[in-house]
Amino acid sequence: MIQPHGGKLVNQILSGDELDDAVARAATLEKLTISDVLTSDIQNIARGVFSPLAGFVGKDDFESIATNDRMVDGTVWTIPIILDVPEQDTVKPGQEVALCREGEAEAMAILKVAEVYDWDKQAATKAFFGTNDEHHPGVGGMYSRGDWLVGGDIFLIDNDRGPFADVNLFPAETRKVFEGKGWESVIAFQTRNVPHIGHEFLQKSVLGFTDGLLVQPLIGKKKPGDFRDEVIIAAYQTLLDNYYASDRVFLNILPTEMRYGGPKEAILHAIMRKNYGCTGIIIGRDHAGVSDPDGKPYYGEEDAIHIFKDFPDMAIEPFSIAGDFGYCTKCNNVSSDRMCPHQDQYISFSGTEIRQAIINRDTVPEQVMRPEVLECILQFDEIFVE
Numbered sequence: 001m002i003q004p005h006g007g008k009l010v011n012q013i014l015s016g017d018e019l020d021d022a023v024a025r026a027a028t029l030e031k032l033t034i035s036d037v038l039t040s041d042i043q044n045i046a047r048g049v050f051s052p053l054a055g056f057v058g059k060d061d062f063e064s065i066a067t068n069d070r071m072v073d074g075t076v077w078t079i080p081i082i083l084d085v086p087e088q089d090t091v092k093p094g095q096e097v098a099l100c101r102e103g104e105a106e107a108m109a110i111l112k113v114a115e116v117y118d119w120d121k122q123a124a125t126k127a128f129f130g131t132n133d134e135h136h137p138g139v140g141g142m143y144s145r146g147d148w149l150v151g152g153d154i155f156l157i158d159n160d161r162g163p164f165a166d167v168n169l170f171p172a173e174t175r176k177v178f179e180g181k182g183w184e185s186v187i188a189f190q191t192r193n194v195p196h197i198g199h200e201f202l203q204k205s206v207l208g209f210t211d212g213l214l215v216q217p218l219i220g221k222k223k224p225g226d227f228r229d230e231v232i233i234a235a236y237q238t239l240l241d242n243y244y245a246s247d248r249v250f251l252n253i254l255p256t257e258m259r260y261g262g263p264k265e266a267i268l269h270a271i272m273r274k275n276y277g278c279t280g281i282i283i284g285r286d287h288a289g290v291s292d293p294d295g296k297p298y299y300g301e302e303d304a305i306h307i308f309k310d311f312p313d314m315a316i317e318p319f320s321i322a323g324d325f326g327y328c329t330k331c332n333n334v335s336s337d338r339m340c341p342h343q344d345q346y347i348s349f350s351g352t353e354i355r356q357a358i359i360n361r362d363t364v365p366e367q368v369m370r371p372e373v374l375e376c377i378l379q380f381d382e383i384f385v386e
């Protein structure tokens with residue numbers, strides 16, 4: 001089994017007497033209201049997804065990540081997990097604070113404040129996203145944060161698995177699953193979409209050289225027009241039940257927000273998958289990338305693949321599959337410009353066309369989407385985020 005990132009799988013989930021004590025103590029502590037984005041960060045820290053982080057990063061690590069893409073101790077880290085506050089004295093070093101979701105009085109976690117420090121947002125966004133352009137969603141997100149950052153360990157009180165509990169195992173649990181299946185190598189496939197035949201081809205291709213495949217939809221904040229989380233999960237469950245060897249594939253969500261950091265976020269995605277027990281991750285073209293308002297991408301198509309060369313000590317391996325894929329009506333199979341010369345006879349896997357057909361509740365050709373998957377999607381009254 002691959003070692004967790006930094007060598008230790010973090011567990012900051014409180015239980016038993018510690019949990020009872022914390023709940024009682026939290027009621028007496030000063031409260032800090034936490035956004036949805038931070039809620040998933042806090043849960044992920046406590047559940048070991050961000051191992052070896054046991055809390056929000058302090059100033060030394062923050063600056064080291066910005067300059068060297070590594071923490072002070074040398075551990076690879078490319079986009080820091082941060083907690084912001086509006087004022088220097090909002091919280092004080094040494095203080096325990098109750099972290100509460102918006103509109104909720106009960107604490108979801110306790111933060112032990114280690115330090116409060118200022119940050120240069122312009123320098124930070126340039127370092128992490130390669131741009132200061134406020135149209136970039138990751139940059140805009142950082143600009144909207146408070147002027148002070150707080151470092152310190154967190155202790156999780158509310159360990160609710162959310163609406164998709166049966167497919168939301170934590171890293172320690174997926175590691176046990178993989179071990180139980182006897183998988184020594186596991187490759188993660190990240191997705192934010194319903195599966196088409198091209199995805200299936202890619203996923204099954206890697207099963208030729210790995211023991212297991214982890215299909216891992218990213219669950220979190222969505223844009224209007226995106227497929228709803230429950231639709232993506234149900235579509236994958238249908239695909240796996242009907243078309244995959246059940247002892248070779250595992251479906252498990254990753255609740256986290258996209259930061260659109262392109263290559264640096266690809267490294268963060270790989271770190272998280274390593275903690276779940278994966279030995280490899282499929283990196284797509286323009287992975288975690290985004291385009292400016294004029295449609296120009298902020299990152300090169302292959303930046304997220306090439307960046308792995310800079311971190312030979314990552315241990316988890318990136319896989320990318322080159323080619324422009326489609327269903328070739330001459331070869332009668334999924335193919336690419338690298339595999340056959342019939343590009344003019346391809347049926348495209350265009351996401352836009354699939355989406356439009358689903359909006360119109362039209363059919364999608366079997367060469368593009370499995371009929372069971374399409375049927376499953378169309379069963380939902382609300383398919384897209386409004």
Ligand SMILES: [Zn+2]
Nearest residue numbers: 328331340342
């Ligand atoms: Zn062909």
